[in-house]
Amino acid sequence: MSANTQAPKITAGTILAQKGKTPIVSLTAYTTPMAQMMDAHADVVLVGDSVGMVLHGLPSTLGVTMEMMILHGQAVARGLKEAMLVIDMPFGSYEEGPEQAFGNAARLMRETGAAAVKLEGGVEMAATISFLTARGIPVMAHVGLTPQSINTLGGYKVQGRDEAGASVLEGAHAVAEAGAFAVVLEKVPENLANEITAAVPIPTIGIGASAGCDGQVLVVDDMLGMFTSFKPKFVKRYADLGTTAEAAIAEYAAEVRARSFPAAEHVFADQAPAAAAAKAPSKD
Structure with missing residues (x-):
């Protein structure tokens, strides 16, 4: 059964309509108390696969499972009344093909009450996004630095500098045309983020991108100073709760x-x- 039977007041359509208007506020959450605290302030609450590193001590997001995402998704759903709940699809749950992606996305939504899923990838994921959205599953896309691909990207590096920017821009266009209602731009140069924001018809949500994006997202444990193993350049610490x-x-x-x-x-x-x-x- 769904962890939250109350329909969210903010939906994919709400977020899409904010393009070029009111900036979209997004944060990650993994627990009920944290979700309750951000519900009145955030438009989107993302149960990120970053939970593996932040709460479970994993070295990357690659070890995160569907069961972990469902468990934390259910916890966050219990704390939300206003904000839209989006859940990351973990590594290996969608890359095999559209049918695999649909089965796992449907399970995430059914068992948590999430309003949408998020998956990583640009051009190579366009067909999967189209398949999901045609079957009633709203998708938030994610291009630029895609943490689930760190082994092929060579680490957590800025993506899209120089001629590589064309492939990031192409990916953003591809996911928009496939039906994604928003796209996360992670760790891309400011000028490229601004170019993508102006070029695509869906909201861009930056993390290490540009203030010109249609919205921003941060890992809540980073911005509150609770996760201190490392601090990315793009993180602003709004508190030092860890200390x-x-x-x-x-x-x-x-x-x-x-x-x-x-x-x-x-x-x-x-x-x-x-x-x-x-x-x-x-x-x-």
Whole structure:
């Protein structure tokens, strides 16, 4: 059954209509509490396969499974009432062909209540995107740096510099023509991101691209300073919760070892105050 039976108020059509108008706010989320916090502020909440690195300690996104995406998708769905829920299709769940992609995309949507899926790739994924959208599955595309392809890209490098920009632009056109309602542009030069934004009829959502994109997305643990293994150039830290949390943990550990926690206000008396007062002898 769907984790969230309430229809989202923001849909693929809503996002598509924001092209060139109100910037689209998008963040990743992997848990119910985080989804609840961003629901009133974000247009799109993405359950990214970055969950593998951020929460599960994997070295890349390649080890993420359908079961992981469904589990976290269900958790995020429980925290959303307004924002659109989009879920990444994990590596190996769609590349084999349109039929495989449809089966897994349908499962993601059915078991989580997601309003759309996201998959990586440009020209090579156009036929799959067309197949999915023709069968009622909204697709957010993703071109530029595609993390699931790091082994062929040679690492997390900027994509589209010099003559390589033509292939990124071609990919953006291809996914738009195939029916994607938006496209993520990751780690591409600013001028190329602006060119793509002006050229394609669907919203562009930048991550390490340009303020001129139709929207932006960040990994929430990056922007809150909770994931500190590395910090990409395109991440702005809006808080430093990792340092704050570690300091709090250290303070707790010190108090436990000093036996100053729990203090009197944190423990329970043998008798509740009211019961003790009732048993006290009368002064009459």
